[in-house]
Amino acid sequence: MFEPRPSRRTIFEGLATLGLGALLPRACALAQEPAANPGRIDVHHHYVSPRWLAALEKSYQVPGLATFKQYSTTASIEALDRGEVAHAVLSTTTPGVWFGDNAEAQILARDMNNFGARLVADHKGRFRLFAVLPLPDVDASLKEIEYAFGTLHADGIGVLSSYGTKWLGDPSFAPVWDELNRRKAVVFSHATVADCCKGLMPNIDPVIIELNTDTSRTIVSLIENGAAARYPDIRFIFSHAGGTIPSLAGRYLHDQANSDKLNAAAAPNSKLDHLRRFYYDTAGSANPIQMQSLKMIVSASQILYGTDFPWGNPAKLAAGLLGCGFTAAELRGIDRDNALRLLPHLNS
Numbered sequence: 321m322f323e324p325r326p327s328r329r330t331i332f333e334g335l336a337t338l339g340l341g342a343l344l345p346r347a348c349a350l351a352q353e354p355a356a357n358p359g360r361i362d363v364h365h366h367y368v369s370p371r372w373l374a375a376l377e378k379s380y381q382v383p384g385l386a387t388f389k390q391y392s393t394t395a396s397i398e399a400l401d402r403g404e405v406a407h408a409v410l411s412t413t414t415p416g417v418w419f420g421d422n423a424e425a426q427i428l429a430r431d432m433n434n435f436g437a438r439l440v441a442d443h444k445g446r447f448r449l450f451a452v453l454p455l456p457d458v459d460a461s462l463k464e465i466e467y468a469f470g471t472l473h474a475d476g477i478g479v480l481s482s483y484g485t486k487w488l489g490d491p492s493f494a495p496v497w498d499e500l501n502r503r504k505a506v507v508f509s510h511a512t513v514a515d516c517c518k519g520l521m522p523n524i525d526p527v528i529i530e531l532n533t534d535t536s537r538t539i540v541s542l543i544e545n546g547a548a549a550r551y552p553d554i555r556f557i558f559s560h561a562g563g564t565i566p567s568l569a570g571r572y573l574h575d576q577a578n579s580d581k582l583n584a585a586a587a588p589n590s591k592l593d594h595l596r597r598f599y600y601d602t603a604g605s606a607n608p609i610q611m612q613s614l615k616m617i618v619s620a621s622q623i624l625y626g627t628d629f630p631w632g633n634p635a636k637l638a639a640g641l642l643g644c645g646f647t648a649a650e651l652r653g654i655d656r657d658n659a660l661r662l663l664p665h666l667n668s
Contacts, residue, residue, distance in 0.1 A: 361659040361666060362400065362634060363508065364559055364603045364626025365408035365447075367391065369435035372417070372428055379419040384631070391630055393439060397446065403627070403634025406656075407445070407666050410436045411478035412452040413628075414512035414531070418483065425454035429464055437472040448663065450478035450508045453496070456486060461496050469503060475663055476506030476555075481538040482514040489541030489548075501551040506662050508557045511535045535563030539598070540572065548594040555662055556598045557624060561605035566613040569595065592617075599662070601626025602654065606640030620650040624659050 368391040376388060400408055417428035429452050436449045451468035453461040468474040477500060479488065486492060488509065500507060511531035518526055535558055542548045542556070558565075565572075573591055586592035596618045603626040605611065614623065625641075627634045641651060660667050 359406035360404055360625050360634075360638065360655040361663070362403075362405045362408040362627050362629070363557060363624045363659055363662075364510075364601045364632075365396070365400075365410055365629045366413045366631075367393075367396070367410045367432075367436060367439060369432050371431045371435075372412075375417075375419070375424070375428055376415070379424075387630055393443070396629060397443070399627075399629055399634050400446070403638050405625075405627075405634050407448060408629070409448045409450055409475060409508070409663070410439060411450040411508055411510060413510055414480060416480045416483075416512065417452055417454060418456065422454065422457040422460065425457060426460045426464075429454040429460075430467070433464070433468055433472055433474070437474075448475045448666070450474065450476045450506070452478050455479060455496070456483040456492070458492065458495050462499055465496070465499055465503075469505075476508060478508045478510060480512040481509050481534040481559075482512060484515050487514075487534075487538040487541035489538070489543070489545035491545065494547075497547055497551045497554065501553045504553040504555075506555045506557065508559075509535070509538060510559045511563060532560055532563035535560060536565045536568055539563075539565050539595070543591055543594050549589050557626075557662075558598060558600050559626065559628070560601070560603050561610050561614050561623075562598070562600045565595070566610070566617055569617050596622065598622065599624055599658070602637060602641060603628035603632055606637045606644065608644045611641070611644040611646070615646075620646060621653055621658055623654050624662075625655050 368388050373388055373391075376385060396408070399405075412432050417432060418425040433449070433451045436447075436451070440447045440449050449468075449472065451464065451472065451474040453464050455461050465477065468477065481487065511534050513526045513530040514534050514537070517530045517534075520526065521529070539558060539562065586596055598618070599622050600614060600618065601624045602611070605614075611623070625638070626632075627637050638655070641654065646654065
């Protein structure tokens with residue numbers, strides 16, 4: 321069951337509303353090209369187990385808790401159908417499974433992973449799984465990695481952008497990255513609000529600013545602490561188009577030879593080189609400003625279709641991408657082909 325594609329008039333009106341008249345000629349040409357292929361792969365799709373929901377209600381004041389309560393697998397599949405999505409990779413969203421108690425985090429991680437694996441089994445070919453880890457407990461996370469890949473046959477691992485006051489490049493996480501690098505794993509990083517910044521701006525929901533900012537912090541953390549260079553076989557995916565990293569790139573690369581030429585060749589293992597080898601999803605970012613900013617730094621080959629369901633709407637996000645100035649070939653890559661390089665078995 322698919323919704324009709326948006327009309328060219330709808331696309332143009334949206335661009336005009338944003339004041340992006342300069343993109344209209346490109347959008348006109350794009351609208352006349354064939355749209356991206358159906359059978360999209362959503363790499364950013366959430367799910368909720370009853371036990372995890374109960375823990376959220378008991379242990380944590382979660383913005384958007386009502387949305388978690390309304391989650392259902394039926395609604396998930398219906399949204400995928402309307403968005404012409406063939407496969408969705410399930411992951412755990414913020415606030416994750418750790419609320420200060422390591423034992424509880426182990427139980428919740430195992431519960432969410434088992435629940436996700438059941439969804440994969442019950443809806444063959446429709447769902448895949450990025451398993452959650454009970455970080456910052458490193459030893460328990462190593463055990464869960466073995467279980468996730470050895471028993472559940474997960475497609476990768478899902479982590480948050482930070483834990484307490486530690487970002488992903490923190491040296492304490494090195495054993496986890498060592499193991500995931502050995503496995504050549506796909507690692508999906510979802511944004512969260514770091515402990516430092518909860519309630520930082522009174523009366524402002526921290527998700528408005530802090531989620532995207534925390535993604536930038538963790539990207540910089542991985543590069544600056546040397547983790548990005550030490551673990552070249554981990555394929556990192558960052559949510560929400562890399563957060564604010566496109567806006568910060570010029571300042572962050574100020575000491576690089578190519579700081580004023582972000583579209584130039586990058587030296588191996590340079591900051592720019594790592595930014596370009598990471599992958600970035602489209603969740604909450606399917607607009608010309610964010611997509612074109614990201615594309616000015618990284619190739620469209622590094623951009624993946626991701627929706628942030630149940631907050632994001634797969635059909636609306638796909639429609640938004642049509643107005644972002646991508647060619648038909650780039651859209652095919654974003655919708656499906658780029659993800660197949662990471663998850664090739666989904667093509668079978």
